[in-house]
Amino acid sequence: MHTLGSRTLQLTALVGVLISVLTPGHAAAQSGAPVYLDPSQPIQTRVDDLVGRMTLEEKASQLINQARAIPRLQVPAYDWWSEALHGVARAGKATVFPEPIGLAATFDDPLIHQMAVVVGTEARAKHDLAVKAGRRDIYEGLDFWSPNINIFRDPRWGRGQETYGEDPFLTGRMGVAFITGMQGDDPKYFRVIATAKHFAVHSGPETTRHSVDVQVSKHDEEDTYLPAFRAAIIEGKAESVMCAYNRVNGQPACANTFLLQDTLRGAWKFKGYVVSDCDAVLDIFQGHHFAKSQAEAAAVAIKTGMDNECADYITIVKDVHDYQPFIDAVKQGLLAEADIDVTLKRLFTARVRLGMFDPPNVVPYANTPESEIESAPHRALALRTAQESMVLLKNDGVLPFGTSPKKILVVGPLADSTEALYGNYNGTPSHAVSVLEGIRKQFSGGQVSFQPGTSFLSEKAVTGDPLVAAVSAAQSADVIVAVVGITSKLEGEEMKVDVPGFHGGDRTSLNLPEEEGALLGALKGTGKPLVVVLMNGSALAVNWANDHANAILEAWYSGEEGGTAVAQTLAGINNPAGRLPVTFYKGIEQLPEFDDYAMNDRTYRYFKAEPLYPFGHGLSYSKFEYSNLKLPGNELKAGDSLPVEVDVKNTSDRGGDEVVEVYVSFPKVPGAPLRALCAFKRVRVEAGQSSHIAFTLQPRDLSHVNESGDRLVGAGDYLITVGGGQPGTKAARAEAHISIDGEQKLPE
Numbered sequence: 001m002h003t004l005g006s007r008t009l010q011l012t013a014l015v016g017v018l019i020s021v022l023t024p025g026h027a028a029a030q031s032g033a034p035v036y037l038d039p040s041q042p043i044q045t046r047v048d049d050l051v052g053r054m055t056l057e058e059k060a061s062q063l064i065n066q067a068r069a070i071p072r073l074q075v076p077a078y079d080w081w082s083e084a085l086h087g088v089a090r091a092g093k094a095t096v097f098p099e100p101i102g103l104a105a106t107f108d109d110p111l112i113h114q115m116a117v118v119v120g121t122e123a124r125a126k127h128d129l130a131v132k133a134g135r136r137d138i139y140e141g142l143d144f145w146s147p148n149i150n151i152f153r154d155p156r157w158g159r160g161q162e163t164y165g166e167d168p169f170l171t172g173r174m175g176v177a178f179i180t181g182m183q184g185d186d187p188k189y190f191r192v193i194a195t196a197k198h199f200a201v202h203s204g205p206e207t208t209r210h211s212v213d214v215q216v217s218k219h220d221e222e223d224t225y226l227p228a229f230r231a232a233i234i235e236g237k238a239e240s241v242m243c244a245y246n247r248v249n250g251q252p253a254c255a256n257t258f259l260l261q262d263t264l265r266g267a268w269k270f271k272g273y274v275v276s277d278c279d280a281v282l283d284i285f286q287g288h289h290f291a292k293s294q295a296e297a298a299a300v301a302i303k304t305g306m307d308n309e310c311a312d313y314i315t316i317v318k319d320v321h322d323y324q325p326f327i328d329a330v331k332q333g334l335l336a337e338a339d340i341d342v343t344l345k346r347l348f349t350a351r352v353r354l355g356m357f358d359p360p361n362v363v364p365y366a367n368t369p370e371s372e373i374e375s376a377p378h379r380a381l382a383l384r385t386a387q388e389s390m391v392l393l394k395n396d397g398v399l400p401f402g403t404s405p406k407k408i409l410v411v412g413p414l415a416d417s418t419e420a421l422y423g424n425y426n427g428t429p430s431h432a433v434s435v436l437e438g439i440r441k442q443f444s445g446g447q448v449s450f451q452p453g454t455s456f457l458s459e460k461a462v463t464g465d466p467l468v469a470a471v472s473a474a475q476s477a478d479v480i481v482a483v484v485g486i487t488s489k490l491e492g493e494e495m496k497v498d499v500p501g502f503h504g505g506d507r508t509s510l511n512l513p514e515e516e517g518a519l520l521g522a523l524k525g526t527g528k529p530l531v532v533v534l535m536n537g538s539a540l541a542v543n544w545a546n547d548h549a550n551a552i553l554e555a556w557y558s559g560e561e562g563g564t565a566v567a568q569t570l571a572g573i574n575n576p577a578g579r580l581p582v583t584f585y586k587g588i589e590q591l592p593e594f595d596d597y598a599m600n601d602r603t604y605r606y607f608k609a610e611p612l613y614p615f616g617h618g619l620s621y622s623k624f625e626y627s628n629l630k631l632p633g634n635e636l637k638a639g640d641s642l643p644v645e646v647d648v649k650n651t652s653d654r655g656g657d658e659v660v661e662v663y664v665s666f667p668k669v670p671g672a673p674l675r676a677l678c679a680f681k682r683v684r685v686e687a688g689q690s691s692h693i694a695f696t697l698q699p700r701d702l703s704h705v706n707e708s709g710d711r712l713v714g715a716g717d718y719l720i721t722v723g724g725g726q727p728g729t730k731a732a733r734a735e736a737h738i739s740i741d742g743e744q745k746l747p748e
Contacts, residue, residue: 263748
């Protein structure tokens with residue numbers, strides 16, 4: 001989504017002090033209240049009544065994110081744009097959880113659901129405070145433009161950090177967990193509304209997103225790019241979807257008949273509202289030249305299925321409004337007022353279900369106390385989430401440190417940074433723990449020293465030769481902890497960055513920045529044990545570190561308690577069990593061109609070469625064995641579900657979590673991936689104990705998409721692998737074959 005950084009427009013200034021005195025809940029209590037203010041009436045009846053009372057100009061004023069107040073109807077102003085990717089963002093103090101790529105590494109969807117409940121709760125409290133203060137501004141509403149469930153198909157994409165990784169199944173499970181946690185489980189009211197974005201086939205390059213026509217096969221659409229959105233709508237019941245900037249096979253995403261009509265509202269029966277990415281409707285006209293005017297662009301978007309435009313047009317001047325294109329479209333015969341009515345009813349259904357027109361005492365999520373914001377339990381959950389996101393990539397036995405060593409040298413500017421922990425689309429915590437602070441606290445009985453080692457990415461002034469100083473300090477250390485990587489100031493959304501390895505928010509190299517690579521080499525030259533801690537939102541080709549470092553810990557952008565989680569993992573208090581939600585390639589040469597959206601040779605599902613670290617990889621301080629894998633027999637009828645059972649034993653003397661990953665390997669049929677994750681569960685297994693795990697694989701979990709875009713359960717021999725990683729890797733696992741009889745086509 002495009003950040004309109006220069007916008008300072010305040011809705012209260014636009015509509016005057018009338019907004020603060022509009023009290024529809026109070027009006028409903030008065031005798032003779034209109035139908036739309038009566039909570040006892042059916043929602044659709046209320047919405048129809050309200051929309052039927054509006055003039056054309058009033059209707060048009062509701063179609064942008066800064067919806068205007070309609071004082072005569074007691075409709076308050078409302079800004080639809082709020083952010084909550086990993087905590088309430090851009091709205092003051094809030095609990096900050098790890099960036100979504102780190103959330104995905106937990107492989108713990110119940111935890112992500114719990115986190116989303118917390119985020120939605122803090123959002124409600126903030127909204128209540130704003131309304132009581134007479135504000136209805138941007139970032140203070142109840143509609144949140146999260147989660148980002150685009151597929152992280154290429155590590156060069158700067159916004160991949162916002163996603164749940166490269167796998168459609170994992171992304172779908174995490175997306176459903178987030179959406180259901182945010183929206184709540186009340187049958188009538190939403191806690192808040194979650195928006196699945198960016199629909200669809202949107203994953204870079206950032207520099208061309210406003211004009212590019214993404215050509216993608218029906219196979220790749222149905223197999224890779226759409227499944228997570230399907231899960232978000234059909235299972236998660238997301239009330240909102242954001243359409244993307246780019247074209248897809250010739251049509252802009254916000255005016256795409258296949259995406260919005262045939263798929264979203266057709267096959268998936270979506271009843272909610274679609275919001276545009278910011279200025280995406282303007283792109284229909286100016287970027288894609290798909291329409292001849294702004295009014296025509298607005299008309300084609302509304303008629304295709306978009307309902308709310310995120311826009312920053314000219315502010316009000318006399319009788320000209322920034323929602324004028326919709327009025328012009330009607331006057332020019334490009335759009336019928338009835339089309340606008342359809343859109344408005346979707347939007348006001350959402351507002352009614354958020355309780356905006358009802359007395360607070362009947363809305364279960366209203367009056368959420370301010371004490372919920374950054375509460376102690378919420379901070380504790382941020383720590384747990386960061387702990388579970390840690391992925392141990394390599395360890396020769398140097399970790400965990402336990403009560404030793406006595407002298408730790410921490411090196412790298414990122415170790416002394418809290419900003420690097422936040423990622424992007426972030427909130428602001430009252431306090432964040434840097435890696436350096438976390439290590440000093442955790443190992444307070446020893447000696448912890450710090451050297452920046454390089455000025456690269458340093459937020460503070462670095463004097464002298466930092467590399468020489470770091471090497472000198474390493475001579476007297478027992479172990480070196482080097483914190484290196486990148487930050488969201490280098491990778492992100494449409495950024496003005498052009499330095500070696502980075503351009504426009506995207507990456508042009510997968511390697512560590514040169515300065516950090518030189519630092520690691522010099523530190524290893526001292527002969528002291530070297531532990532590398534990575535901070536990043538995308539895969540890094542840390543080939544040298546893999547060959548020479550004693551241990552590598554992937555920490556991502558780990559949120560406000562990231563430093564505590566890293567330190568506890570080094571000490572062994574936190575036993576790491578995170579898994580990679582993306583493939584770590586050996587270099588850019590292993591990848592197709594960035595702007596090629598075909599999935600051939602991309603992600604673990606289609607990648608044929610050997611990666612540096614595979615999707616699903618992650619080590620532990622414990623050891624696990626798998627046995628007694630049971631399937632119901634040797635054959636299965638196409639379309640039937642498949643029960644899977646397995647025993648997981650912790651054969652070590654240390655209790656820990658294990659992520660049980662289930663993969664299916666398909667018969668050699670056109671369109672089938674090489675392998676595909678189809679189930680997972682994170683479980684705690686104490687030392688010497690066993691856990692019996694059961695899954696039920698549904699027909700869709702065993703299906704593939706043929707070259708024509710049809711989803712099938714096909715006949716043939718299937719390999720089911722259950723273990724701590726992919727089939728064909730060193731991870732402990734158990735395997736069994738099953739033959740599927742017949743073929744069945746599944747619904748879209």
